[in-house]
Amino acid sequence: MNSSAQIATQQASRIAKRLLNHWKHKFEVKENDQFLQIFFPEALITLTPATEYLQVNIEVQSEDLNLERVQQVVLDHLIRMGQEELTASWQTTS
Numbered sequence: 001m002n003s004s005a006q007i008a009t010q011q012a013s014r015i016a017k018r019l020l021n022h023w024k025h026k027f028e029v030k031e032n033d034q035f036l037q038i039f040f041p042e043a044l045i046t047l048t049p050a051t052e053y054l055q056v057n058i059e060v061q062s063e064d065l066n067l068e069r070v071q072q073v074v075l076d077h078l079i080r081m082g083q084e085e086l087t088a089s090w091q092t093t094s
């Protein structure tokens with residue numbers, strides 16, 4: 001099961017980079033010119049900044065993962081990193 005959302009923001013690159021730096025002390029991370037990745041123990045979070053939104057993809061790697069909880073944790077941290085109100089309409093696929 002996977003989940004994705006386009007989160008509207010004018011500061012997608014800044015927020016993604018701040019979140020990566022915030023979590024790099026706790027999780028393995030990867031960064032290139034197109035996207036940033038955070039390797040949770042049971043999920044892979046991919047952040048792809050665009051001009052007017054941040055594309056967030058969550059790849060579930062364990063059936064025990066509480067996907068809704070991870071979605072909320074990611075969104076809460078993005079709000080904290082961007083210091084702006086953000087909303088996400090998550091699209092879940094199997």
